[in-house]
Structures are given as C-alpha cells and as structure tokens.
Amino acid sequence: MADQKTLLKQITEISFTVNDLTLYLDTHPLDENALSAFQQAMMQRKQLLKTYGENFEPLTMDCVCPDSNNKTASQTKYGGQKHFTWCDGPMPWEGGAV
Template structure:
C-alpha cells in the first residue's frame, strides 16, 4: 500500500510539473526574450526529467524516453503494467 501511495504522489508531481512546463512553453512562444520565464522553464524541464527517471526506476517507464534499451535482451516496454492498471483498472 505504501509503494502505491508513493507512486501516486510521484505521478501527481510529474503531472504538476508537466503542466507547468507546457504552460511555460506556450508563454515563451509569445514572449521568447523573457529571461525569467526561460530560466524557470529550464528548471522545470530538469525537474520533470528527474521525476520521470525516478518513476521509471521504481515503477517502470511512463514515456519511451525513460526506457533503458541498452541492457535489455528484449523489448520490455509492454511487459509492465501501466499506471492505470496497477489499482484494479484493467487487470
């Protein structure tokens, strides 16, 4: 149960940071010279990447960018349960 809760919390933070990144990207489309927004965007993109890597290490990759294909003998992307399958959704 504790692993499930920490996975939910991590996924929630990933969603929050991803929303902020998307919002900043839209803002920067119309304000490309805003240095504060650009610095914040870089910070949030870095945090998102770190969070995705942490989630992948503990629960499996959320995006194809988080898969480690170098050490695998087979394509394992489809072997893991997706986040919505962990709590009785599809399985």
C-alpha cells in the same frame, strides 16, 4: 523514495508547468525569467520521470532503459532479467498507480 501515486502526481504537476511555460514562451521568447523557470521545470521533470522509470516503469519512450528501469521488479514478470521495460505493469491510464 516517494510511492508510485505520489511520484505520478508530481510528474503531472511539473508537466503542467512545463506546458504552461511553453505556451508563454511561444509568444515571449526573450523573457529571461520564463526561460529560467522552463529550464528548471524541465530538469525537475526529467529527474522525476527517471526516478519513476527506475522504480516502476517508464512513462515515455525516452525513459526506456533495460539496465535501470523497474529496479524494484514490482511491476514485471521478468524480475532480475534484462528486458524491454516498456510493457512492464499496467500504465497509469490502465489502472496503474491507483
């Protein structure tokens, strides 16, 4: 498993790719190569977000899962307890993953 900072960097990079492809597909909706690249990038992004959530804390509400988030209990005061994980640890914009 990659460290928190590396995972966050990978998520940022693939999110940029997804956003860029989205803009392109807005004007070229039938481009099969772009559609394929978009699907691959989205799958990679979802997997990275899932991995980040399982090991640290969820970055989006779509990734909140009290059963699997923050398995390492590295960012929580509720270690070992099932809880709402959205509020675990500092978010990246609050100095997390620095």
